[in-house]
Amino acid sequence: xxxxxxxxxxxxxxxxxxxxxxxxxxxxxxxxxxxxxxxxxxxxxxxxxxxxxxxxxxxxxxxxxxxxxxxxxxxxxxxxxxxxxxxxxxxxxxxxxxxxxxxxxxxxxxxxxxxxxxxxxxxxxxxxxxxxxxxxxxxxxxxxxxxxxxxxxxxxxxxxxxxxxxxxxxxxxxxxxxxxxxxxxxxxxxxxxxxxxxxxxxxxxxxxxxxxxxxxxxxxxxxxxxxxxxxxxxxxxxxxxxxxxxxxxxxxxxxxxxxxxxxxxxxxxxxxxxxxxxxxxxxxxxxxxxxxxxxxxxxxxxxxxxxxxxxxxxxxxxxxxxxxxxxxxxxxxxxxxxxxxxxxxxxxxxxxxxxxxxxxxxxxxxxxxxxxxxxxxxxxxxxxxxxxxxxxxxxxxxxxxxxxxxxxxxxxxxxxxxxxxxxxxxxxxxxxxxxxxxxxxxxxxxxxxxxxxxxxxxxxxxxxxxxxxxxxxxxxxxxxxxxxxxxxxxxxxxxxxxxxxxxxxxxxxxxxxxxxxxxxxxxxxxxxxxxxxxxxxxxxxxxxxxxxxxxxxxxxxxxxxxxxxxxxxxxxxxxxxx
Numbered sequence: 001x002x003x004x005x006x007x008x009x010x011x012x013x014x015x016x017x018x019x020x021x022x023x024x025x026x027x028x029x030x031x032x033x034x035x036x037x038x039x040x041x042x043x044x045x046x047x048x049x050x051x052x053x054x055x056x057x058x059x060x061x062x063x064x065x066x067x068x069x070x071x072x073x074x075x076x077x078x079x080x081x082x083x084x085x086x087x088x089x090x091x092x093x094x095x096x097x098x099x100x101x102x103x104x105x106x107x108x109x110x111x112x113x114x115x116x117x118x119x120x121x122x123x124x125x126x127x128x129x130x131x132x133x134x135x136x137x138x139x140x141x142x143x144x145x146x147x148x149x150x151x152x153x154x155x156x157x158x159x160x161x162x163x164x165x166x167x168x169x170x171x172x173x174x175x176x177x178x179x180x181x182x183x184x185x186x187x188x189x190x191x192x193x194x195x196x197x198x199x200x201x202x203x204x205x206x207x208x209x210x211x212x213x214x215x216x217x218x219x220x221x222x223x224x225x226x227x228x229x230x231x232x233x234x235x236x237x238x239x240x241x242x243x244x245x246x247x248x249x250x251x252x253x254x255x256x257x258x259x260x261x262x263x264x265x266x267x268x269x270x271x272x273x274x275x276x277x278x279x280x281x282x283x284x285x286x287x288x289x290x291x292x293x294x295x296x297x298x299x300x301x302x303x304x305x306x307x308x309x310x311x312x313x314x315x316x317x318x319x320x321x322x323x324x325x326x327x328x329x330x331x332x333x334x335x336x337x338x339x340x341x342x343x344x345x346x347x348x349x350x351x352x353x354x355x356x357x358x359x360x361x362x363x364x365x366x367x368x369x370x371x372x373x374x375x376x377x378x379x380x381x382x383x384x385x386x387x388x389x390x391x392x393x394x395x396x397x398x399x400x401x402x403x404x405x406x407x408x409x410x411x412x413x414x415x416x417x418x419x420x421x422x423x424x425x426x427x428x429x430x431x432x433x434x435x436x437x438x439x440x441x442x443x444x445x446x447x448x449x450x451x452x453x454x455x456x457x458x459x460x461x462x463x464x465x466x467x468x469x470x471x472x473x474x475x476x477x478x479x480x481x482x483x484x485x486x487x488x489x490x491x492x493x494x495x496x497x498x499x500x501x502x503x504x505x506x507x508x509x510x511x512x513x514x515x516x517x518x519x520x521x522x523x524x525x526x527x528x529x530x531x532x533x534x535x536x537x538x539x540x541x542x543x544x545x546x547x548x549x550x551x552x553x554x555x556x557x558x559x560x561x562x563x564x565x566x567x568x569x570x571x572x573x574x575x576x577x578x
Contacts (some may be wrong), residue, residue, distance in 0.1 A: 014514075020046055032062045032073040038088065048084050055081035059100065068110050075101055075116040082123065091127055098124040118148045122159040124167060126217045141167050154196055161191055161202040166211065177213065184210045197239055204234055204242050211252055220256050221264040227252040228270065243295060248288050251301050254282035258308055276312050283309050303333050303344045310351055326352035334486060342481035343384040346376060351390045355394065362399050362512050370398035378419045384427065390420050390431045394438065406446055413439040426468040433459055433474040440481065449489055460501060469511035476506050476514055480521040487528065499525045507548055516557040519549050523561045527568060535572045 039054030055077040062070050077100040085094035101120040105113040121144040128137035141163040148156050164187050171180035184206040191203045207230045214223035230249045234242050256264070257279035263271050271278035283305040290298045306329050308464050313322035329348040333341050349372050356365035372392040376385050393416035400409035416435045424427050436459040443452035456478045463475020481499040499521070506518045522545050529538040552558040 005241070029067060029069045029073075031067075032058060032070045035062075036073050036077055039080065043080075043084070048088060049140045052081050052084055055084075059104075062357075064104075065502055068113075070295060071105060071108065071110065072112050072116075075105060075113055077122075078104075079116060079119065079123075082329065083122075086127070091131060093133075095124055098127070101546070105255060114148075115153065117354070118144060118151075118156050118159055122163060125163060129166055129170070134173060134199070138167065138170050140169075149190075157191075157194070158196065158198045158438055160198045161187060161194075165202050165205060168206070177182065178457065181210060181213050184213075192233065200237065201239060201241060204230070204237075204245050207233075208245055208248070211249065215252065215256070215435065218258045221267075222268055224253065224256045224260075224264065226544060227256065228267070247293075247298060247301050250282060250286040254279045254286060254305065254308055257282060258312060276316065277532050280309060280312055300338070300344070303329055303341055303348075307344050307348050307351065310348065314351060314355055322355055323352060326355070337384075345390040346372065346385055349375075350391055353392065357395065357399060362403060366396055366399055367372060369399075380423055384426055386420070386423065386425065386428050387431070390428060392436070393419075394431060394435050397438065397442075406442060409444050410439065410446065413442065417455075417458075421462075427472060428472050429462075429466065430468055430474070433463060433471050433478075437474060437478065437481075440478070441477065444485065449485065452485060453482060456485070466507035469509075469514055472509060472514050473517055475500060476521065479505075480509045481525065483521075483525070503544060503548070507544075512552070512555060515549065515552055515557065516561075519545065519552075519558050519561040522548075523565055523568075526565065530568060530572065538568070542572070 035054050039051045039058070042051040042054060058077040059074050059081075064075050065074075078097055082094045082097040082101075085091070085097060098120040102117050102124070105117050110119070121140050124139050125140035125144065128134075128140060130353070131137075131165060145160055146169070149160055151157060151160065151382045164183055164343055166182040168183045171177070184413075187206040188203055188210070192201050194200060194203065206472070207226060211223055211226040211230065214226060222319045222532065227249045231246065231253070237243065237246070257271065257275045260275050263273060263275050263278065263429075286305050287302060287322050290301055306325050310322045310325035310329070313319070313325065324350045329345060330352075336342070336345075341469060344534055349368055353365045353368035353372070356362075356368060369392045372388060373396075376389045378386060380386070393412050397409040397412040397416075398411070400406070404414050413435050417439060419434060420428060420432045420435075421434065436455050440452045440455035440459075443449070443455060459478045460475055460482065463471050463478065466475075479498060483495055486495045486498060487494075502518050502521050505515055509515060509518070522541055524546070526538040526541040528549065529535065542565055545561070549558050553562055
């Protein structure tokens with residue numbers, strides 16, 4: 001009897017406990033829900049500060065409760081609070097709010113909470129990236145990818161794909177391009193078969209990035225493979241952005257085929273054996289595909305394709321077709337002010353002038369060169385226009401020399417040097433060095449010897465500082481030519497000082513072409529001294545030649561210099577040991 005009473009009492013107590021527990025949980029849920037609704041009501045009334053107060057109260061009072069419904073309400077409140085903070089430009093507190101959410105529920109098994117944590121990490125990473133706080137952004141995004149990377153939830157997949165792409169942006173900012181490229185490849189591998197438009201767009205961007213990387217590295221085969229893969233996978237996508245990417249990839253394909261001398265074996269089935277013809281076919285395919293599009297980048301793709309065709313026709317000596325395309329470009333695009341369009345228009349004018357020059361239609365060529373000179377102006381930040389403009393000066397001066405108009409040619413070269421001598425672009429400065437050399441040669445021809453010496457000196461003073469080896473080569477050559485001119489002018493006191501600059505500036509140069517010209521110049525100096533009965537001075541130069549260039553004797557040019565130096569040594573009867 002007593003046993004039954006005890007059992008009954010225990011059951012009654014348990015029942016009361018369960019009822020009280022659920023009543024308490026119900027009150028918690030009701031309280032949390034009421035606070036959430038209060039926040040939404042204040043938000044609806046435009047009272048953002050009060051709404052954030054409600055959401056903050058929710059997270060502080062209910063944040064550590066174990067009731068899953070309450071936790072879901074807290075997560076919703078924190079996400080909403082972060083949204084409001086972003087709207088009022090309080091990004092720092094928005095980031096802290098999202099961080100609190102992920103810290104509270106990171107280990108939850110509740111699927112709704114797991115999804116909210118993923119969203120919080122994604123938004124946190126985006127906000128940090130906007131703030132250029134790259135390290136914490138990378139931590140948030142990497143956490144999202146590592147924890148949720150294999151989720152089947154389409155919303156999570158979208159966030160993971162975008163987070164991976166944002167990781168590549170951070171890595172590129174850190175100059176870790178190879179690691180970024182690996183992540184692009186991972187995006188492609190993981191999402192290549194996804195049909196969701198947002199994910200396909202991310203995949204398309206990664207494949208584009210991989211193609212651009214190969215192009216920048218001049219890896220034409222892999223670049224062509226990636227471009228073809230893009231065209232194959234995305235040719236039927238309806239997304240306007242992907243359609244534009246598709247046009248860009250057709251342009252990539254054509255430009256690669258335009259550049260290569262032979263088509264890779266694994267691409268010959270698609271393109272045949274003639275890269276130029278394959279490029280022309282691709283340019284035509286692109287022009288046909290974008291004929292009715294005038295928005296976005298399509299105009300640039302069209303003008304670039306037309307110029308590409310013109311340049312191929314120029315190489316094939318189909319000059320009439322090339323000139324027609326150059327004229328079409330100018331007539332259709334000359335009035336468009338977009339920088340990239342202006343660049344191609346300028347290049348088309350230069351191509352036209354070069355074709356007319358080739359056809360020996362010099363007067364017409366000079367008219368086009370003059371059109372370039374009058375239409376464009378130097379801007380150190382605008383490399384394409386600068387290159388076209390400087391080419392116009394140099395090439396038109398060469399025509400004028402052919403026409404025996406040396407004075408006008410010299411005037412153009414002087415203008416070119418004056419305009420471009422302070423450029424920070426070394427590839428452009430190489431052309432400046434060519435202008436200096438042409439100007440000095442013309443000044444010698446016109447017996448303006450002091451001016452020629454001054455031109456050589458100006459180039460010599462700058463060239464040895466440059467990174468580009470072709471500029472240093474011209475600098476070394478200018479030293480030799482200046483020295484020879486001094487010998488011709490019998491200015492003995494300056495000859496040795498000038499020749500000494502070869503070793504002062506270039507004896508440790510690592511570029512073989514530069515070393516070749518220095519060795520030849522030093523041998524020429526030693527031979528000249530010997531021929532003028534100054535063998536005792538030639539001995540020191542011979543010693544330097546052996547010392548500086550013995551390590552390069554496998555190079556044919558330097559080997560020849562060393563052999564001739566040996567013969568000169570024998571003639572001197574020197575005791576120098578080889």
